[in-house]
Amino acid sequence: MQIAIPLFNGVTPLDVAGPYDVLARVPGASVVLVGAEKALYRDEYSSFAVEATATFDEITKPDVVVVPGGPPEAVGPACQGPIPAWLRAVHPSTRWTTSVCTGALLLGAAGLLVGREATTHWAGVGVLRQMGATPVAERIVTHPDERLMLAAGVSSGIDMALALVAKLVDDERAQCVQLALEYDPAPPFDAGSPAKAPKAVYEKMCVELKAQL
Known part of the structure; x- marks a missing residue:
């Protein structure tokens, strides 16, 4: 089973690494990082890099695709690049x-979300709406008939990947992976969504993240 994760400059590391570490544990799975070129792709801070070992021309029939996201200044150009066309083809x-965080905007740019409920990072729901999708405040959105699965902001990519393992194999394997990773969240603050965060924190992050609500 080939699982492809497309890369672009400015990609959010955890959007890649979280699902990768889950899905690489699926028996028989081969996870490939793919890009326009075989090269290093850096995050928004230019201090973390991941390498694409294959090009889009080489990966033409992946069994699973996981599209990571990034900040607006990275995802915007990526939506104008080769990834949407590759997504339409594969x-x-x-x-x-599947997508994680603002990776949903790349699915939207490929025309895969028109008229469908979708989730993304809360700061990008306005753009998602402009692409013809119906944003919903869910951590995971699944469209089995269309074989689409979307995760909300960054950390939810791990949840999505575990749900995907259950679909690809079974619930027991997903639970085995969860246990192996000791994924048992207990955050020190209950501020992980706009509905829970203090108003001052929410307003500050709207500015910092250039939220498009």
């Missing part, structure tokens, strides 16, 4: 096409 034959 999606008809995937078992699942």
Whole structure:
């Protein structure tokens, strides 16, 4: 089973690494990082890099695609680059096409979300709406008939990947992976969503993240 994760400059590291570490533990799975070129792709701070070992031309029939996100200044150009066209080409034959965080905007740019409920990072729901999707405040949104699964902001990519393992294998394997990773969240603050965060924190992050609500 081939699982492809497309890369672009400015990508959020955890959007890649979280699902990767989950899905690489699926028996028989081979996870490939793919890009326009075989090269290093750096995060928004230019201090973390991941390497694409294959190009989009080489990966034409992946079984699963996981599209990571990034900040607006990275995702905007990526939506104008080769990833949307690649997604349109490979999606008809995937078992699942998925996204994490603002990776949903790349699915939107590929035309895969028109008229469908979708989730993304809370700061990007306005852009998602402009792309013809119906944003919903859910951590994971699944469209089995269309083989689409979307995760909300960054950390939810791990949740999505575990749900995906359950679809690809079974619940027991997903629980085994969860246990192996000791994924048992107990954050020190209950401020992980706009509905829970203090108003001052929410307003500050709207500015910092250039939220498009």
